[in-house]
Amino acid sequence: MLSQSDNELLCRVGPGTAMGDVMRRYWMPAFMSKEMPDADSDPMRLRLLGEDLIAFRDTHGKLGLLVNSCTHRGASLFYGRNEDGGLRCVYHGWKFDVTGQCVDMPGEPIESNFKDKVRQRAYGIQERNGIVWAYMGAEEGADMPSLPDLESNMVGEEHTQMWIAMRECNYMQALEGDIDTSHLGFLHLGAIRPEEAPAKSFNYYTVSDRAPRYHVMDTDVGTMYAAYRPAEEDTYYYRFAQFLMPCFTMIPTNALGTQVIFRAWVPLDDDHTMFWTVSAPTDIGEKAAGPRTAASGTTFSGTARGPVYLENTTDGLGRWRLANNVENDYGLDRAVQRAGKDSGVAGNYTGIDGIHLQDQAITESMGGVYRRDQEHLGTSDAMVIKTRRRLLNAARALRDQRTEPPGANDPTAYRVRSGGTILPRDADWLEATASLRQAFVTHDIT
């Protein structure tokens, strides 16, 4: 449970809020490069951390991220003309380059140097391997940290799988679902009996014991859990997952040592979050985790399908919305829920099709910003509790002592991995997995 004031501190990210200030110390994924591939692009509306922004790619291919409202008299730059190395407001023709500098003011006398003194607020923006990153803690041109060393964004775009989707709830509510390993055995795999899962697979162990025990701890850049449950007679199945400040996670769906992934829960505003998953899958990792299919060979419900989107709009909250949403109860099929399975597909606990959609439905169902003074936390919520505390402490430390939040200026702290592994019951689990949890290390795991 959190007091209402702590809940507000945790969840509110707009300009001037304490958590908003924390968020503004980090680079965050803003949009995919493929959403804006061409020079002199259409300007794109973006809502990010509660601010309305306009992104554009200029004539030379450079990206700019300007605040929406023109510094002259407030017209939206979305309607601007992207031409000759800058974005020109169509109200009175003021033109700004990607750094926000005003480079033309055609309505002023020719001898005026007013334009040299005028800047449109512009934030940091850069792209790496298909992701366009934004830094909202300083204006373009100021000192900024380097991008975080998130491995799956550094192995080359051709090795990367990535997709994104908007979620209509607070970032923390969505993120808490990602670090809550307990729900896997219910929301996603609740209708699968152990005998339906292939022997010796991670899924078999998960559905054989749905109440794992936990170790949770702080790391240099966030928090980590190791959830463990019996595997074979003399072994445990461990799932290691990471939370990385301020809104990144690494989930343990594949084998530790080979899984290369990060996920991000980027706050668009207090009630809207852009989910990102960026992975670099390897065959060897898939094999080590064991089959994802039921023992009969059919896939588990919803594990094989990708997202289905509504058409994007030009609204700042109009991108990558899912076609199944609260309007149609996320496609809930009560007959499937009752039967506990879909035709030809094993194990559907919810009647909602697909792991992502199941998470989406449940976390959105808690409301825009859930009031945590109403909740009742159990032992399985240990990682959620630890992670909230990490974020709250970071927000207070920055607000009260001007202490920089963890990892904000240390890109190398992000060089970690998540995943599942089998260890002897008497193993030193932390020591035994130290090198498996390091990014950029090759392991031969079978």
Ligand code: FES
């Ligand atoms: S409001 Fe933009 S140029 Fe006047």
Ligand SMILES: [Fe+2]
């Ligand atoms: Fe989930």
